[in-house]
Amino acid sequence: MINSIDLQFFMVIARASSLAAAARLLNVTPPAVTQRLAALEARLGVNLIDRRGRHLTLTDEGELLLERSERILAELGDITDRINDRRGLIAGHLRIAAPIGFGREYIAPAVRTFKHAHPDISVSLDLSDNPIGQQPENRDVIIHIGELRNQPFQMQHIAPNRRILCAAPAYIARFGPPATITDLAHHQCLILRENDEDVSLWRFHAAAKPKTKETVRVNGDMTSNDGNVIRDWALAGMGIALRSEWDVAQHIRKGRLVEILPDWQVDDAPIVALLGPRHFRAARIRHFINHLRTCLTPVPWNAMP
Structure with a gap:
């Protein structure tokens, strides 16, 4: 037996x-x-x-x-x-995966307050640069930044998140700002390697006319698979970065980074939660998703001093 x-x-x-x-x-x-x-x-x-x-x-x-x-x-x-749902009990083990930077900054505090509110919950939080690639079948909730197409998960929208083209004032003082999208090809761009995307091909659309689009192949001899590294290089004046609003908004407000070509935008990368086909039925998962939305409404990165 x-x-x-x-x-x-x-x-x-x-x-x-x-x-x-x-x-x-x-x-x-x-x-x-x-x-x-x-x-x-x-x-x-x-x-x-x-x-x-x-x-x-x-x-x-x-x-x-x-x-x-x-x-x-x-x-x-x-x-x-x-059975727990019928009893109104929020209990059981909650398995969460999230990106390293965002997970450390926002998911970990949300998990802490959720556990405090529901002591019968146990939680494992795994942070990696590719949460979807880390045995997704063993996770109840996978936090992802950006829309995903042709994937088997339920996708729950958590919070909005723009992507912003930016550089440090020191870089702009040294090289000048690009005047057009095509000028980016002649600048030092900091490239984030993630998933299997063509990461050096940057696509933009006009803020006032979304159907007006431009694509540029950027050059750069500094790449990393860690978004925090790209941000820190940008802060150090090493080049132009394309980063999530959650990561750079406070630095832009404080003048450490400057938004470049604001009349041009890239597609948003909203914060989403990915769930397997049966997982959203569990009360602990439903309540955690709602708790996470509450923690990120309004988005805290726009309220930081």
């Missing part, structure tokens, strides 16, 4: 790169994982993991157990959520 704890244990192993990695996730020693896995295999009478290679490989029986484990645990979680 196996139980839900066995299924949870096996799912951790199946998704880990090694037994040592699984042990770290489970906060136990590698020998303890090996012994527990061997006991599970003995009870089932089959091998679940092929240990001959450098990486863990599931046997056919292991693949079957993983598939059924995911389904059974999802059903158990759904039953618990429905």
Whole structure:
């Protein structure tokens, strides 16, 4: 016989790169994982993991157990959520993923106040430069900046967010401001690498006439996958950056950065929450989304001193 704890244990192993990695996730020693896995295999009478290679490989029986484990645990979680909903109880584990900079600045404080209001909730918050790429099936809520097309998630709008072309006064004093969009090709531009987008092709539309569009291939020998790094380089006068309003609004108000070509805009990148097909039914997730909207209304980056 196996139980839900066995299924949870096996799912951790199946998704880990090694037994040592699984042990770290489970906060136990590698020998303890090996012994527990061997006991599970003995009870089932089959091998679940092929240990001959450098990486863990599931046997056919292991693949079957993983598939059924995911389904059974999802059903158990759904039953618990429905019962808690009927009781009016906001409880359970909330798994959130968010971008590093925005997550640290705004999501972490919202999680803190949400936990304070609902002590029966437990929370795991994972911050990365690519939250969608970090096992999205294991997350209840994924915070993303920008619209997403052709993706399997429910998308809940959380807060508006413009993207702003800006540079430090020191850079403008040294090189002068670009007079037109095409002038950007002759400036040092700070390029953020993210997802699989063509990150050096910047697309603009006229603020007064949205159907009037311009595209420019920018040049720059300074790139990073971290938006905070791009912002800090811009603040240091290293070049022109295209950054989210949440990240640079206070610096523009204080004169550390200057908006460039304000008559031209790029598409907005709203703050959205992505949820799996069943997740929005859980009370804890609905309440967290509403709490997050409250925390970001009005948007705090426009109210900062």
